[in-house]
Each structure stands twice: as structure tokens, then as C-alpha cells.
Amino acid sequence: MGKRKGAHEGSVDVKKVVRERYGEIARTSQSCCAPPKGPTCGCGAAPAGISRAVGYSEEELKSLPEGADLGLGCGNPVALASLKRGETVVDLGSGAGIDCFLAAEKVGPAGKVIGVDMTPDMLDKARGNARKGRRKNVEFRLGEIENLPVADASADAVISNCVINLSTDKERVFREVFRVLRPGGRLMVSDIVLKAPLPPAVLESVDAYVGCIAGAALRRQYLAAIRAAGFRDLRVLGETAYPIDLTDGAVRSFLEQVPIGMDELRKVASTIISIKVEAKKPLK
Amino acid sequence: MKILCCPACRGDLSLEPVREDGREVLEGTLHCSKCKRSYPVRDGIPDLLLG
Numbered sequence: 278m279g280k281r282k283g284a285h286e287g288s289v290d291v292k293k294v295v296r297e298r299y300g301e302i303a304r305t306s307q308s309c310c311a312p313p314k315g316p317t318c319g320c321g322a323a324p325a326g327i328s329r330a331v332g333y334s335e336e337e338l339k340s341l342p343e344g345a346d347l348g349l350g351c352g353n354p355v356a357l358a359s360l361k362r363g364e365t366v367v368d369l370g371s372g373a374g375i376d377c378f379l380a381a382e383k384v385g386p387a388g389k390v391i392g393v394d395m396t397p398d399m400l401d402k403a404r405g406n407a408r409k410g411r412r413k414n415v416e417f418r419l420g421e422i423e424n425l426p427v428a429d430a431s432a433d434a435v436i437s438n439c440v441i442n443l444s445t446d447k448e449r450v451f452r453e454v455f456r457v458l459r460p461g462g463r464l465m466v467s468d469i470v471l472k473a474p475l476p477p478a479v480l481e482s483v484d485a486y487v488g489c490i491a492g493a494a495l496r497r498q499y500l501a502a503i504r505a506a507g508f509r510d511l512r513v514l515g516e517t518a519y520p521i522d523l524t525d526g527a528v529r530s531f532l533e534q535v536p537i538g539m540d541e542l543r544k545v546a547s548t549i550i551s552i553k554v555e556a557k558k559p560l561k
Numbered sequence: 562m563k564i565l566c567c568p569a570c571r572g573d574l575s576l577e578p579v580r581e582d583g584r585e586v587l588e589g590t591l592h593c594s595k596c597k598r599s600y601p602v603r604d605g606i607p608d609l610l611l612g
Contacts, residue, residue, distance in 0.1 A: 421568065424568040
């Protein structure tokens with residue numbers, strides 16, 4: 278993705294900040310990836326509202342254990358993943374577990390879902406939710422998506438929902454996904470990417486990073502990283518403008534911290550898109 | 562356990578249970594057979610973060 282100057286230059290520090298912020302969200306059940314005074318996925322609404330807006334059905338949301346949906350996603354990979362009974366699925370950045378629980382329904386008792394997240398508070402929450410829902414085919418592991426604690430060629434599908442943008446080494450994440458997939462296995466990811474580079478002021482903001490924006494890669498670089506990992510049959514299944522609400526309070530406080538004007542922010546917002554991508558690991 | 566591996570060297574992990582609840586290990590340690598690292602299991606969740 279190339280070297281960029283900014284908040285994410287020191288990847289360890291960014292990782293720490295991301296973990297702390299998302300831990301705080303898990304503990305307080307905030308409804309957005311935005312930290313209290315930060316930016317902004319533009320989602321000021323309650324979690325279920327956000328999740329419906331990004332494509333989860335009423336039925337799916339009703340089937341979840343209470344508290345599994347924190348409204349942090351930017352799209353629903355499970356709807357795309359065409360998961361089959363008996364499959365093994367790995368969810369990168371599983372958070373409070375929404376996609377894991379939905380995937381678990383799809384793969385059934387003969388299948389298995391493994392959620393990996395680096396935020397202990399999120400996993401505590403996910404585990405509590407698993408107990409509430411009495412799900413037996415879901416497991417959670419504290420781990421990094423750049424160093425997956427998952428054996429080679431053990432998964433049929435890897436899903437991820439608005440998470441890889443937070444990684445400072447996306448190429449490595451895709452290589453890891455490729456490694457853990459069985460030949461013929463598939464990656465189904467939904468994420469935030471950029472159509473044009475961000476202005477330096479936004480790029481340097483740690484708050485923008487944890488709000489899923491400053492860490493996002495350019496669309497073509499993101500897709501190139503997937504191909505470079507060895508994936509084939511790459512398809513972009515959907516692309517939507519990312520809903521940044523310029524009237525939202527979080528956006529306003531972000532503007533106070535980041536020295537850019539409303540016009541420029543509007544321009545920035547128009548370059549941010551949510552993308553859904555499918556790719557396959559070749560059989561040979 | 563078959564799906565789990567050491568995040569550092571991809572070696573096989575073996576589980577040493579300390580506290581169990583029926584079929585689930587609540588507390589314990591995972592040992593890597595290859596690089597000899599060990600990882601704690603707390604409240605049923607393996608901690609496989611590196612450093």
C-alpha cells in the first residue's frame with residue numbers, strides 16, 4: 278500500500294490505539310466505529326438502524342443474541358458469502374460477533390465459525406453473546422489478522438466486515454487469508470476504500486484512523502493487494518458511497534480537531550466508498 | 562484444535578487444561594510444539610496475540 282506519512286506510520290501505536298478505542302466501544306456499547314469525539318462512519322443512529330442500512334435483514338437481526346450487533350460494520354458479507362452447511366468460516370475482526378452468529382446459522386452444527394479479534398473487551402462481549410445464544414459452533418480467539426492463529430488450508434471461507442482498513446499491513450492480511458483458505462476457498466470481504474488520496478490533515482489524524490478512514494487504502498491498491506496474495510477470480514460485487522452525515526455531531530467535533538473546512542470534508546467524504554469483494558484461492 | 566496454530570511459527574498447539582466446564586476448557590495454556598511459545602486460555606478464549 279506504500280508508505281504514507283501520518284498517524285499510522287508507527288503501526289504498533291496505531292494498533293494500540295485501535296485496540297483501546299474498540300475496547301471502549303465494547304465496554305460502553307457505543308453505536309458507532311467513531312470514538313466519542315472522533316469521526317465517523319457517519320452512523321449516529323442506533324446499532325440496528327445502522328445494520329439494516331448496510332444490508333442485514335430484519336430476520337437476521339432478530340436471530341442475534343442481544344448485544345451482538347454494535348452497528349460497526351459497513352456491509353454484510355454473510356449475505357454475499359453463500360455459506361453452505363458444514364463449512365468452516367473465519368471472521369477477521371469479529372467484534373461482538375454479529376457476522377459469526379449469522380454465519381453459524383448458515384453453516385449449521387456440522388460447520389464451524391472462528392472469530393478472530395485483537396480487542397479483549399470485544400471478545401468478552403462476543404463470548405457472552407455466544408453463551409446467551411447457546412451457540413456451539415462458534416469459537417473466538419484473541420489474535421491479530423496479520424498473524425492469524427489459524428492452520429494452513431483449514432477454512433472454506435474467510436469473511437471480514439469493515440476491518441482490514443484498520444490494518445497497517447493489508448498485503449500481509451491478504452497473504453494470511455490466502456494461507457488459511459483451502460484450495461478453492463473464498464474471501465468475501467466488505468471494507469472501506471478510497472477513490473482518491475486523503476488530504477494530509479485527515480491522514481495525520483489518529484481519530485480518522487480509528488474511524489475507518491485514514492487507514493483505508495486506495496481502491497486499486499486494495500484490489501492489487503488481494504491479487505498479489507495469489508487470489509484469482511476477483512469480483513467487486515458492490516460499491517456504495519460511504520454514508521458520512523455532515524450534520525452529525527461526531528463529524529462536527531472531528532472538524533474542530535482536523536483543520537479542514539466543510540467543503541473539503543465534503544470532497545473527502547465523496548472519495549470514501551464501501552466495497553464488497555469476492556476472490557478465490559485457486560485449486561492448484 | 563486442528564484448526565488452531567501458533568501465530569508466530571504456525572506450529573501445532575497442544576492444550577494443557579487447568580479448569581474445564583464440561584466439554585470446554587475455561588482456563589489453561591496452549592503450547593507450541595515447534596517454537597515452544599505458550600499462550601494462555603482465559604475464560605474460554607485463547608489469547609494468541611503476539612507480544
